[in-house]
């Protein structure tokens with residue numbers, strides 16, 4: 001992977017007071033520990049500055065996020081793996097449980113953890129193209145954690161979520177729109193951001209405390225479930241990493257990604 005040029009995230013506030021959080025870890029914004037830490041710090045900053053809303057997007061021209069960095073799971077240092085997992089849990093709790101308005105401008109592929117980040121926002125606009133979005137964990141021989149599944153069940157009907165999760169379904173933009181995994185499609189990133197802003201403006205006349213408490217109450221179930229089971233969830237993740245069969249599957253998957261990239 002190329003050496004990192006520039007900061008891993010960019011957080012800017014536009015003239016309307018909307019925070020734009022841009023992931024910037026070329027080539028595919030795979031979520032390693034350092035990127036997750038930076039996303040977490042940015043979410044803290046948005047909350048601290050009482051910014052009314054945030055749009056999550058990517059600096060890549062074709063990938064929103066490739067999900068978790070597989071290299072964090074392949075033959076890992078277990079101490080680092082534990083910090084990696086708890087940081088991912090923290091990011092999800094901060095984003096899914098945020099009181100400010102959130103929207104994702106999905107300007108490219110969003111598999112697995114990339115799909116999770118976008119589903120944790122309240123509104124999704126995806127750029128048209130040959131991009132796909134979904135939770136593909138079972139195709140890798142791994143099981144999406146309960147809170148990934150909960151987030152999907154919070155986004156699309158449970159029957160569709162079960163079918164998508166068990167079959168590792170990756171949705172095209174049109175399919176995602178049909179099932180409600182995304183709310184709108186857009187012609188390009190600028191259009192996606194405009195559409196996210198239009199969604200955010202819908203709340204101009206809604207009292208912000210009532211909106212925030214309503215959001216947090218409707219999201220309370222999945223949040224409490226993870227908060228109560230955090231240690232067990234982390235232990236399961238570490239146990240999974242210690243399983244030789246899982247390591248073998250990850251090795252094969254990494255090889256297949258590298259072969260595809262070399263073509």
Ligand SMILES: CCCCCCCCCC/C=C/CC(=O)SCCNC(=O)CCNC(=O)[C@H](O)C(C)(C)COP(=O)(O)OP(=O)(O)OC[C@H]1O[C@@H](n2cnc3c(N)ncnc32)[C@H](O)[C@@H]1OP(=O)(O)O
Nearest residue numbers: 001030066067068069070109111112113237240257258261
């Ligand atoms: C009861 C049991 C309980 C178990 C509890 C444990 C649960 C554990 C759950 C773990 C959860 C995991 C969720 C995840 O997010 S796993 C990650 C899944 N992600 C993917 O499968 C995406 C893989 N990537 C792609 O499909 C494509 O890269 C792309 C995103 C569609 C982009 O395609 P594009 O053609 O633009 O780019 P390339 O494929 O050529 O890739 C460029 C280089 O980037 C490397 N790469 C890609 N994805 C990743 C990744 N996720 N991690 C690390 N590296 C990645 C790729 O190898 C290329 O590298 P190279 O240039 O060095 O060859």
